[in-house]
Amino acid sequence: MGKSTIIYVIGLSLIIGLALTNVNRSSLDSMDTYSTYFGRTMAHNIALAAANLATNRVLFTPGYNTPFSGSFSGGSYDVAFADTGSGEAYRKFMSVTSAYNAGGETIRDTVRAVFGRYSFSRYAWFTDMERNGYRRPNGTGGPYHGQSDWKITGDSVFGYAHTNSKFNLAGRPYFGKKVTATNAPTTANLAGVYNPTFMEGYEWGVSVARPTGSIATLKANANIGNPLAGYFNGNDVGMRFMDTDVRVRVPYNTGALVDTVMRIADLSSTGLTGILNGDLHISGRYQGQLSVAAFTGTGATANKGNVWIDGDVIAHDNPQTNPASTDKLGIIAERMAYITEDHHRNASSQVNIQAAIYTHNGEFTAEDFWTIPISGRVNLYGSICQATAGSLGVFNHGHGLLHGFFYSIRHDPRFLVMGPPNFPYSTKYRLVAWWEN
Numbered sequence: 001m002g003k004s005t006i007i008y009v010i011g012l013s014l015i016i017g018l019a020l021t022n023v024n025r026s027s028l029d030s031m032d033t034y035s036t037y038f039g040r041t042m043a044h045n046i047a048l049a050a051a052n053l054a055t056n057r058v059l060f061t062p063g064y065n066t067p068f069s070g071s072f073s074g075g076s077y078d079v080a081f082a083d084t085g086s087g088e089a090y091r092k093f094m095s096v097t098s099a100y101n102a103g104g105e106t107i108r109d110t111v112r113a114v115f116g117r118y119s120f121s122r123y124a125w126f127t128d129m130e131r132n133g134y135r136r137p138n139g140t141g142g143p144y145h146g147q148s149d150w151k152i153t154g155d156s157v158f159g160y161a162h163t164n165s166k167f168n169l170a171g172r173p174y175f176g177k178k179v180t181a182t183n184a185p186t187t188a189n190l191a192g193v194y195n196p197t198f199m200e201g202y203e204w205g206v207s208v209a210r211p212t213g214s215i216a217t218l219k220a221n222a223n224i225g226n227p228l229a230g231y232f233n234g235n236d237v238g239m240r241f242m243d244t245d246v247r248v249r250v251p252y253n254t255g256a257l258v259d260t261v262m263r264i265a266d267l268s269s270t271g272l273t274g275i276l277n278g279d280l281h282i283s284g285r286y287q288g289q290l291s292v293a294a295f296t297g298t299g300a301t302a303n304k305g306n307v308w309i310d311g312d313v314i315a316h317d318n319p320q321t322n323p324a325s326t327d328k329l330g331i332i333a334e335r336m337a338y339i340t341e342d343h344h345r346n347a348s349s350q351v352n353i354q355a356a357i358y359t360h361n362g363e364f365t366a367e368d369f370w371t372i373p374i375s376g377r378v379n380l381y382g383s384i385c386q387a388t389a390g391s392l393g394v395f396n397h398g399h400g401l402l403h404g405f406f407y408s409i410r411h412d413p414r415f416l417v418m419g420p421p422n423f424p425y426s427t428k429y430r431l432v433a434w435w436e437n
Contacts, residue, residue, distance in 0.1 A: 039102025124159025133388025159411025222274025271421025349376030
């Protein structure tokens, strides 16, 4: 045994001691790491639970704005709200903070969310009912009033489509975005070969309520700052857009009361100009952002509130070729939006419309579509939101188009983010952004 053995024993003891010290330190570090990880996980889960609770309150009770706090799973949470903007630009911010004590250390976590209203311009096609609701200017219904509107082979909707009833489908209609409806089609709503193309699927059991108070809000905003407001009540008005200018005629066909050219920007300080107790006739090329509206009255003006599209209504900077175009137009009718009858049109004619169209109690249609000759094609680049499903022509499966127009409806993707000024928007919110710490 000698000195070497003693040195060996001492060295081995030192090595074992150091190893045991490292093992103990690693065990303690592991426990600390586990405790910290567990605390962070719990703090995050508490924040998520509170955020989900708050989200439910916001989505199902739009006016909810009351901060609240509580305890959950051994920790605590605080929820706060902040509002900003107005109209479609309104945003509700939600902030959730949580705290959890882990081994004497308070660990915190945060979840934030943004909720916003959405413009009804986000839909390429929206109806409350998938049936014809045509009414003449005197209030009487057309010959197809109340009959079902069908999507058939050759029909295409390039954008989101929704109805608060059920779609009538036959053949192979094409839907480029998700399709939603309150009710699923039944055998009565299907005909022939039923094989529609749903590029992003469909979902039944979905209802989207249009705001019942939107007309009152629009009327309140329509004439603010309008220098011709006195002439926009009880008269039929004509507006021909000329890029940044507009020619205003009252009445629209003679200009006996007003016949002037002014800046579009001067029509209204709110970006919305409206005709009360009268009809509005529009055409031309616009530059900038604006919405035009026509509202019904009572008595002799009960059937007013129509917008008449007398010719092309297009943007100065074409959004179809330039997605960055800032030119936007909203066409709002409390009653009907008609394409004005013009017997100079023929099978090769084109009517081009670049706008978001909203009809509160009526539909977008062509005047006397069941009697006018074949009049070419309507090209709408924008969106349609209407109470009933408007028709633009009469078709026969064996002979094709008999009267009126073919049509092409394509959604303007800019309207997914923001519609034209004062365009009707939802009263409920959708989740815009979600951030977790």
